Amino acid sequence: MNFIALRMLMGDRAKYLGIVFGVMLSALLISHQVTIFVGLMSRTRSIFQTLDHADLIIADPATEFVEDVRSLPDTAVERVRAVPGVEWAVPMVRSTIKARLQGGKSRTCIVVGLDDATLIGGPSKMLEGSLTDLRSPDAVIIDRLDAEKLLSSRRADGTLFVPGVGDWIELNDRQCRVVGICHNPRPFLSQPIIYTTLTRAQLIAPPERRTIGYVLAHASPDRDRELLKADIAAATGLSAYSRREFGFKTIGYYLRNTGIPVNFGVTVLLGCIVGIAISGQTFYMFILDNLRNLAALKAMGANTSQLVRMVLLQASVVGVQGFAIGVGFTALFFVYFIGTDLEFDLHWEVLGLTACVICLIILIATAAGVMRVLKVQPALVFRG
Amino acid sequence: MPALMPIEQSHNPGSHSSARGLAIHCKNVTKSFSAGGTSIKALRGIDLDVKLGELAMLVGPSGCGKTTLISVVAGILDRDEGECLVFDQDFSKMSGRQKTRFRGQTVGFVFQQFNLLPALTAAQNIAVPLLINGVSHSAAVKVAKEMLDRVGLGDRSESLPRQLSGGQQQRVAIARAMVHKPRLIVCDEPTSALDHETGHVVMRLLKNVALDHDRALVIVTHDARIFGFADRVFKMDDGRIVDVIANPSSLMSPADQQH
Numbered sequence: 296m297n298f299i300a301l302r303m304l305m306g307d308r309a310k311y312l313g314i315v316f317g318v319m320l321s322a323l324l325i326s327h328q329v330t331i332f333v334g335l336m337s338r339t340r341s342i343f344q345t346l347d348h349a350d351l352i353i354a355d356p357a358t359e360f361v362e363d364v365r366s367l368p369d370t371a372v373e374r375v376r377a378v379p380g381v382e383w384a385v386p387m388v389r390s391t392i393k394a395r396l397q398g399g400k401s402r403t404c405i406v407v408g409l410d411d412a413t414l415i416g417g418p419s420k421m422l423e424g425s426l427t428d429l430r431s432p433d434a435v436i437i438d439r440l441d442a443e444k445l446l447s448s449r450r451a452d453g454t455l456f457v458p459g460v461g462d463w464i465e466l467n468d469r470q471c472r473v474v475g476i477c478h479n480p481r482p483f484l485s486q487p488i489i490y491t492t493l494t495r496a497q498l499i500a501p502p503e504r505r506t507i508g509y510v511l512a513h514a515s516p517d518r519d520r521e522l523l524k525a526d527i528a529a530a531t532g533l534s535a536y537s538r539r540e541f542g543f544k545t546i547g548y549y550l551r552n553t554g555i556p557v558n559f560g561v562t563v564l565l566g567c568i569v570g571i572a573i574s575g576q577t578f579y580m581f582i583l584d585n586l587r588n589l590a591a592l593k594a595m596g597a598n599t600s601q602l603v604r605m606v607l608l609q610a611s612v613v614g615v616q617g618f619a620i621g622v623g624f625t626a627l628f629f630v631y632f633i634g635t636d637l638e639f640d641l642h643w644e645v646l647g648l649t650a651c652v653i654c655l656i657i658l659i660a661t662a663a664g665v666m667r668v669l670k671v672q673p674a675l676v677f678r679g
Numbered sequence: 680m681p682a683l684m685p686i687e688q689s690h691n692p693g694s695h696s697s698a699r700g701l702a703i704h705c706k707n708v709t710k711s712f713s714a715g716g717t718s719i720k721a722l723r724g725i726d727l728d729v730k731l732g733e734l735a736m737l738v739g740p741s742g743c744g745k746t747t748l749i750s751v752v753a754g755i756l757d758r759d760e761g762e763c764l765v766f767d768q769d770f771s772k773m774s775g776r777q778k779t780r781f782r783g784q785t786v787g788f789v790f791q792q793f794n795l796l797p798a799l800t801a802a803q804n805i806a807v808p809l810l811i812n813g814v815s816h817s818a819a820v821k822v823a824k825e826m827l828d829r830v831g832l833g834d835r836s837e838s839l840p841r842q843l844s845g846g847q848q849q850r851v852a853i854a855r856a857m858v859h860k861p862r863l864i865v866c867d868e869p870t871s872a873l874d875h876e877t878g879h880v881v882m883r884l885l886k887n888v889a890l891d892h893d894r895a896l897v898i899v900t901h902d903a904r905i906f907g908f909a910d911r912v913f914k915m916d917d918g919r920i921v922d923v924i925a926n927p928s929s930l931m932s933p934a935d936q937q938h
Contacts, residue, residue, distance in 0.1 A: 298816050299796065299807065306798020591794040594755055596783015596811045598776060673755045676790055677746045677867050 300605035313577040318617020321570025326625040326649040332559040334639030340542035341480040345419035349511035360548040366505035380518035385410035389508035390500035395465040396448035397456040408496025424475025436475040441487035575660035582664035594673035614657040702895030703729040708761035721747040723918035732892040739915035787856030791868035795840040802836035808859040826854040846877030
């Protein structure tokens with residue numbers, strides 16, 4: 296019976312392709328949009344994704360998200376270090392500055408100042424140079440994509456200038472030398488991130504009474520992290536978060552305070568509606584067109600459960616094919632944009648979610664057809 | 680051909696022949712339909728006996744109850760009252776699943792519009808009743824091809840229905856009706872969609888190939904040109920059998936008789 300079901304399905308090529316197209320479009324829209332949404336949300340916390348060494352991020356209690364830097368007193372680092380169970384703690388500066396580009400244009404950048412001694416909090420992957428090169432005079436490290444897109448500019452003679460290792464860039468009227476090119480997870484905001492030492496960052500950044508943005512800390516191996524967070528909060532009046540907590544706090548802020556989830560949600564909903572409308576309607580028409588054949592099968596001895604299984608098999612086949620093609624296109628899209636601003640990871644969770652939604656779409660699309668099959672009377676076949 | 684599973688020992692139609700040599704025994708069968716709040720009596724006390732090895736035709740004007748009667752006889756519709764035994768089996772005493780299985784093993788169908796599945800080849804269409812009964816695909820298609828030979832279409836086994844003429848499609852439908860060796864074949868207007876010549880070819884096939892001493896054929900038709908093929912013609916009107924003609928060739932025109 297499976298053979299008959301599949302031949303019936305694929306024999307009506309127009310409807311078969313129509314149903315697969317509908318499911319494919321849904322899978323494409325859902326997986327594509329959810330991937331970008333998840334990727335964008337992930338980018339909001341990207342600055343701390345590279346902190347492999349630090350367990351804890353200590354910030355002002357009023358801080359709502361990563362970019363919401365509320366400067367801490369210079370004593371914050373010492374006070375955190377004084378809490379029992381803290382193995383080490385280092386400051387991190389995060390300031391907004393102006394970079395003057397070749398040709399006279401300027402660009403707002405984020406300068407990240409790393410602890411001079413340890414350089415903890417630096418980029419995850421160096422493409423050229425090394426992190427320790429930051430200890431040389433006037434040294435900065437920039438991201439490859441930032442260099443190519445945001446920090447590049449036309450010289451007076453019209454040629455393109457892309458800053459590389461050994462080139463000088465002007466940050467807040469200070470000449471800085473590029474000593475390394477890194478590759479970082481893309482940030483949410485489209486501002487170049489420039490790494491340097493804490494001391495140099497304080498020199499480059501506009502003068503402020505407080506300059507430290509965050510304190511990065513590491514717990515002793517024998518210390519319970521939850522208790523340590525509470526102890527830090529009690530001793531310093533600051534809030535301590537794990538990287539994961541701070542990441543989700545940031546994501547929560549963007550979800551609550553921006554239209555991003557609504558916009559992507561609407562697109563995903565449209566994907567579902569398109570899938571149900573196209574696939575459901577076409578599948579129902581397919582069932583209606585085949586009612587007489589199904590009645591004939593029933594007259595010839597096929598029972599209702601056999602017919603329902605045939606319909607479910609047909610629905611499963613178009614569902615799997617549409618899903619595979621849809622997420623295949625999504626994967627191709629993101630493979631094509633690897634190494635660009637549109638580079639996003641296609642997580643298995645997104646594939647799982649898309650598969651669940653497609654299952655739901657197929658179930659809804661099939662329900663009406665199955666209802667007709669349940670009611671089909673073999674006597675129908677004798678009607679002229 | 681692999682043996683088909685019997686539905687139950689007590690309902691196994693193949694286990695013995697009818698004690699009275701009857702394929703169908705109907706007594707005072709009634710059937711009503713309700714439409715728009717009114718009850719329409721389609722069958723008003725039908726008495727019908729069809730013997731093994733007999734080709735019986737049900738004829739009469741549209742709406743006289745012919746199709747309802749073969750639907751009841753084939754177990755597609757439930758009667759309201761009366762008695763109807765098919766090979767001594769009473770559909771009213773079977774569950775829905777038993778009835779479906781009995782139909783799948785005992786009854787073959789030939790429909791007016793052929794009802795071949797358009798996506799299946801001729802051989803695959805013929806194999807459908809075997810597939811329904813659980814025979815493997817390869818075995819079913821092998822038997823189907825042998826059956827296709829018997830109806831003279833051995834060279835068209837890979838043809839799709841749309842590639843066949845009306846007459847060829849009906850021959851495929853006849854082969855499909857016979858492939859699982861049913862003991863009763865019911866045909867609904869098997870020649871009405873065919874021209875005169877092809878209709879006769881189809882009827883000869885039904886008479887010579889489909890009919891044997893252990894099988895009965897019941898044909899519903901309007902087509903007076905084929906009455907001569909019947910052993911008996913049951914004339915129906917207004918839900919009743921009003922006449923039984925034992926020498927139906929007398930109903931045919933001289934030209935058809937000569938043909």
